[in-house]
Amino acid sequence: MKDLGQKVLKGDIRAASRVIRNLEDQIPNTHVAIQEIFSQTGNAHVVGITGAPGAGKSTLTDEIIRAYRSKGKTVGVLAVDPTSPFTGGALLGDRIRMLRHAEDKDVFVRSMATRGAMGGISKAVGEAIHVMDVLDKDKIIVETCGVGQQEVEIINHAHTVIVVLVPGMGDEIQALKAGLMEIADIFVINKADRDGAGKLYKETLNMVNMSKDSGGWKIPVLMIESVLEPKKFAGSVDILCDKIDEHYRYLVDHNLLTERMRRKTKAEMNEALWATILQPILKELESSGEMEQMLDRLLKRETDPYSLAQQVAKRYMKD
Amino acid sequence: MADRRIRILLAKPGLDGHDRGARVLARCFRDAGFEVIYTGCHQTPEQIAAVAIQEDVDLVGLSCLSGAHKYLFPAVCSLMKEQGADDVIVIGGGIIPEQDMQGLYDAGLKALFTPGATLESIVDWINNNVTPKE
Amino acid sequence: MFTKELLDQSSQMRKKWEDEVKKIIAKNADQKDNWTTVSDLEIKRIYGPEDIKDMDFEKDIAYPGQFPYLRGNQATGYRGKYWTFRMFSGMGTAVETNKRWHLLLQTGQTGLSTAFDFPTLMGYDTDSPKAKGECGKCGVAIDTIDDFRDLIKGIPLDKISTSMTINPPATALWAMYCASAEQQGIPLSKIAGTIQNDMLKEFIAQKTLMCPPEASVKLISDTIEFGTHHVPKWNTVSISGYHIREAGATAVQELAFTLRDGMEYVEDVIRRKGLHVDQFAPRLSFFFNSHIDFFEEIAKLRAARRIWAKAMRERYNSEDPRSWWMRFHTQTAGCSLTAQQPYNNVVRTATEALAAVLGGTQSLHTNSLDEVLCLPSDHAVQIALRTQQLIAEETGVVNTIDPLAGSYFVEALTNEMEEKAWEYIHKIDDMGGMVAAIEKGFPQMEISDAAYKFQQQIDAQEKIMIGVNKYVIEDEKIDIPFLEIDDAVEEEQLQRLAATKRKRDGRKVAECLNDLAAACQKGENVMPYCIEAVKNYATVQEICDVYRDVYGEYRDPGIY
Secondary structure, three states: OHHHHHHHHOOOHHHHHHHHHHHHOOOOOHHHHHHHHHHHOOOOEEEEEEEOOOOOHHHHHHHHHHHHHHOOOOEEEEEEEOOOOOOOOEEOOOHHHOHHHOOOOOEEEEEEEOOOOHHHOOHHHHHHHHHHHHOOOOEEEEEOOOOHHHHHHHHHOOOEEEEEEOOOOOOHHHHHHHHHHHHOOEEEEOOOOOOOHHHHHHHHHHHHHHOOOOOOOOOOEEEOOOOOOHHHHHHHHHHHHHHHHHHHHHHHHOOOHHHHHHHHHHHHHHHHHHHHHHHHHHHHHHHHOHHHHHHHHHHOOOOOHHHHHHHHHHHHOOO | OOOOOOEEEEEOEOOOOOOHHHHHHHHHHHHOOOEEEEOOOOEOHHHHHHHHHHOOOOEEEEEEOOOOHHHHHHHHHHHHHHOOOOOOEEEEEEOOOHHHHHHHHHHOOOEEEOOOOOHHHHHHHHHHHOOOOO | OOOHHHHHHHHHHHHHHHHHHHHHHHHOOOOOOOOEOOOOOEOOOOOOHHHHOOOOHHHHHOOOOOOOOOOOOOOOHHHHOOOEEEEEEOOEOHHHHHHHHHHHHHHOOOEEEEOEOHHHHOOOOOOOHHHOOOOOOOOEOOOOHHHHHHHOOOOOOOOOOEEEOOOOOHHHHHHHHHHHHHHOOOOHHHOOEEEOOOHHHHHHHHOOOOOOHHHHHHHHHHHHHHHHHHOOOEEOEEEEOHHHHHOOOOHHHHHHHHHHHHHHHHHHHHHHHOOOHHHHHHHEEEEEEEOOOHHHHHHHHHHHHHHHHHHHHHHOOOOOHHHHOOOEEEEEOHHHOOOOOOOHHHHHHHHHHHHHHHOOOOEEEOOOOOOOOOOOOHHHHHHHHHHHHHHHHOOOOOOOOOOOOOOHHHHHHHHHHHHHHHHHHHHHHHHOOHHHHHHHOHHHHHHHHHHHHHHHHHHOOOOOOEOOOEOOOOOOOOOOOOOOOOOHHHHHHHHHHHHHHHHOOHHHHHHHHHHHHHHHHHOOOOHHHHHHHHHOOOOHHHHHHHHHHHHOOOOOOOOO
16 A cells, blocks of 8 residues: 555556545555655645536546647546446546546546445545645546535545536526535536526526625636537636636635645544544444444334433443 | 446447447446446547547447457557556447357457347446456 | 218227226236337327327328328338338458458348448548557457458449448548549449438447538538538438437427437538528438337338428428438447347347338348347347348238328327427427537437436336346356457558558659548538549548537537
């Protein structure tokens, strides 16, 4: 594991992918690799892209890669898709839209399955961002699988969050109300050639204007042209990238960068504490059968969860 | 709790656009509990090898029905080898005449599935022959 | 359609029959519970007058040559002319293919059909890095008009019609055909044939892709316009369902998506070129699959005729009966054939061919028994062609027109397929048309789902393929002769291409390509420019690169 960490520091793509694999599969001791690299992270600009399925996020990501590559930036992408709750397998279908960059050594795309994580971002994704960071990627794009209105987790991992809306999806306003407003730094109206684009644009703009925060970052609403008109599409994505960079500069200038990452770092700290302290206890309780016994007692209403937890705590926290 | 999932890259090298088999397999693999990356038609061997490495897959499945497998399949194998990834298992499917098979095995393919193969037989083969490395 | 007395009588007799059935199956259950077509349409144990009682004889059935043409477009049927025996073929070099063409003509085929290799299909030359390993493997390699001349050597272009299965590069190949004819002194008004040239089904199923949908449809309407004015005997589009079916669609999906594609082209040409529907619609043609479920296919083809006739007259206000005729070519289903026990394929192809004939096809290709494994050998292709000739000359099915009309079952099934097809058509209308539906991934997903379901049914033996999941021969030794395309063909073709490039006037070629590019930019019809370019030895790829450059390359959204 330490070896892998070292290889990642040297820029080995396959090793990096393997570390991410170990994170996904929750292989024990993967944290050792993370320990090797953590101090080198924190340099990349992390951009989250979220939105409902069918919003065209992957095609957009593909063009954003193109735009950044033309500016000489290196790019990493984590493309997240849902794991089937029935079979545990997954069709990781974002990569197919980004194939023109496959041989570009400065672009690293990694498809990931949610493995059941709610909110579209698993713990593995959060740590995979660190791996990408260490590979010297200027921009890391995290594209989440769009489970509708539970997209908010991305805010804990990205400096800049782009919410992609598409006309004709029916429930845009619901989405806006349900919390996406809280996390968006940039709104994108994708497939702007479709019917209803103008209306959606106006509605989104109204939402933005009505929201809190006077002064501070003014959330832009951008229209992206149809991918079937390549030149127009490219032009509108160039403008989007400019906005993304503008937001990053805004965060830097107002010392908000670390502030944004504070949330994530706290979450990571909690995760680490959980993994180091609570998880082994849970594992022990499962394997010794004590968990099942406790559940049986609870079902019979012999006691309550807190009393049981206090008993367990007394055992493990000797002092 | 470790939850090692088999990761598979399903790809169609060359110009052949007959993707019915590959699309059916993509769904089948998802239903079998694998994580599948399907990169569609019209991929070059170079693209396939690059994706296989970035995605750290355990298995690459190549499909070709145009008769160009004799050049394309070995090309993928040798590119994987060049990049130090010949531990990745490569299998193939499509219209592959019997007389071409030994050449493909010699080039590094581990299994070939031709018309009539059941989905179950392919999934079984993968479960029995593919173990994700540590 | 029936008198009350008859229906009452039938009802009584049916009740008696139902009771009898109940008695029998109480003791001997049916072999299985589900009796469906290969596309999962449920079929009843019996059909009677009740099942078609609401049909109107004049509006729904009529006679051949009468609206809605259910029973055929022509009053005389096959007595006037058999369907064209048109075998799809192409292999290796143009010289090889020309040999096979002459063999087929000698064996009695009556129309030509061209299979190109993948580089040509995709608009690449043999010397493109993308073409490595693919030259001539599944069809003929054509790079320049030099190859084309070899292809058609000794073929009287004014006496025989030629079909070319080519899509994005269709303008280039058709230009070569036209230029070759002109150079032989044959006026364009005399040449007859078809170019497949149907990009919508490429996005849905066949996947030989080049430019985005809007540009693709523009090029297609250019060919329709050019044909309307200059090449009147040419079918400039063969709106295809064959490939949609091969990709895994059901019969109803094949029917609906194909006809809706046709409607999309009609609407586009009217809107873009300002032509009246009757100026070009008579030259639209179709191409269907003939799959293994005998009656489903016959019903499908009959339903197709009726749907198209109605659509043309009612949706597009066409007034010319020739626009109402749905004319089609059929190919027996490649995906129904097996690699195991290949001689069984002769039987499959024969029943599929028979279905196509009973469905009234204008033109037919029959697959060879070895095509699951390789390109057809001389012997295998002879059997396939004889199959058609046998049906025409020995079976007697051509004696009378649309023999299955009036069959309770066939008419009921035809009605059912039409109804279900219209549901899909209206659904696509609501999505904003076929181009919009493709963008949303609708037909692609329907097909993927159907294909997956079918494979699961095969694996579970709910559907049978003999040799594959029933009556399997363990450790079967397949010993039919194998036609292989020599890898040396690629080297040979590379040299020919190099030689042509050396002898041509490079400056003139560049000029022609620039003119073509300018025409594209200005929205002019590209055909005259293509013809000029190919005469000067521009290659297929050079012409296609102009399109790629001007219109951009299509980015497959990867919906599967």
